[in-house]
Amino acid sequence: MADPMRIRATEKDGEIDVKVLMKHDMESGQRKDAAGAIIPAWHITNLVATVNGKQVFAAQFGPAISKDPFLNFKFKGAAKGDEVIVSWEDTKGDKRTDKGKIS
Amino acid sequence: MNSKRRKVLQFTALVSFMAGSGLLSEADAAEWNKAAFAAKSMDDVMKALGGGLPEKSDAVTLKAPDIAENGAVVPVGITTTLKATNMAILIEKNPYMLAGYFDLPDGTEPFVTTRVKMGQTSNVYALVKADGKWFSAFKEIKVTLGGCGG
Numbered sequence: 413m414a415d416p417m418r419i420r421a422t423e424k425d426g427e428i429d430v431k432v433l434m435k436h437d438m439e440s441g442q443r444k445d446a447a448g449a450i451i452p453a454w455h456i457t458n459l460v461a462t463v464n465g466k467q468v469f470a471a472q473f474g475p476a477i478s479k480d481p482f483l484n485f486k487f488k489g490a491a492k493g494d495e496v497i498v499s500w501e502d503t504k505g506d507k508r509t510d511k512g513k514i515s
Numbered sequence: 516m517n518s519k520r521r522k523v524l525q526f527t528a529l530v531s532f533m534a535g536s537g538l539l540s541e542a543d544a545a546e547w548n549k550a551a552f553a554a555k556s557m558d559d560v561m562k563a564l565g566g567g568l569p570e571k572s573d574a575v576t577l578k579a580p581d582i583a584e585n586g587a588v589v590p591v592g593i594t595t596t597l598k599a600t601n602m603a604i605l606i607e608k609n610p611y612m613l614a615g616y617f618d619l620p621d622g623t624e625p626f627v628t629t630r631v632k633m634g635q636t637s638n639v640y641a642l643v644k645a646d647g648k649w650f651s652a653f654k655e656i657k658v659t660l661g662g663c664g665g
Contacts, residue, residue: 468623469620476606476615477630478588478629478631479587482628484626485619489622
């Protein structure tokens with residue numbers, strides 16, 4: 413399984429600010445290797461974030477999202493101590509799920 | 516092996532098992548929109564996303580640098596006063612225009628920030644979907660060192 417994501421979620425005045433840093437090469441499929449052959453595309457395609465069983469954010473990434481994708485989003489309706497669960501899937505079918513507690 | 520490390524490994528093993536066996540509910544991710552991410556023009560991207568061509572709007576704010584120091588990592592943010600259900604980032608001169616597409620359920624703020632690769636200086640579009648209609652703002656971001664691998 414891929415390396416873990418870092419999830420930082422902070423609550424202020426009822427709004428939860430979530431920052432996620434994922435670990436992924438996000439190969440665009442545009443680069444060539446030393447022999448001149450195209451390095452095939454390999455990148456995260458889908459991402460979902462849920463809190464208390466409710467989906468709070470979803471994303472579809474193309475190959476143009478930078479390596480080690482960063483995402484910042486905000487939502488209301490959760491409290492300190494609740495967990496933000498983030499899952500992603502990539503073009504090879506590799507998956508990763510991590511949690512971050514709202515502080 | 517010290518007990519703390521063992522605890523971490525046991526927890527990781529448990530989570531992996533649970534995730535693998537579908538016990539951890541990964542909320543349904545929408546099907547990856549292959550057509551949208553393979554599109555080379557805004558027309559084709561919007562055809563694949565649905566909802567028609569975006570209308571330029573002051574209610575959409577694109578937060579991005581004027582000059583990208585590193586085309587491989589360009590921070591782009593979208594905010595809006597509209598009640599956004601979706602957002603998207605399009606980079607005009609990239610090999611494929613659509614960089615990312617975002618779903619904002621009820622209760623989620625109309626805000627997203629991420630980092631994108633830009634192959635060359637290009638217009639970057641922030642798209643916001645509200646009430647089934649797309650709205651946009653754009654700016655040109657100058658790139659000195661292209662980020663697509665050229």
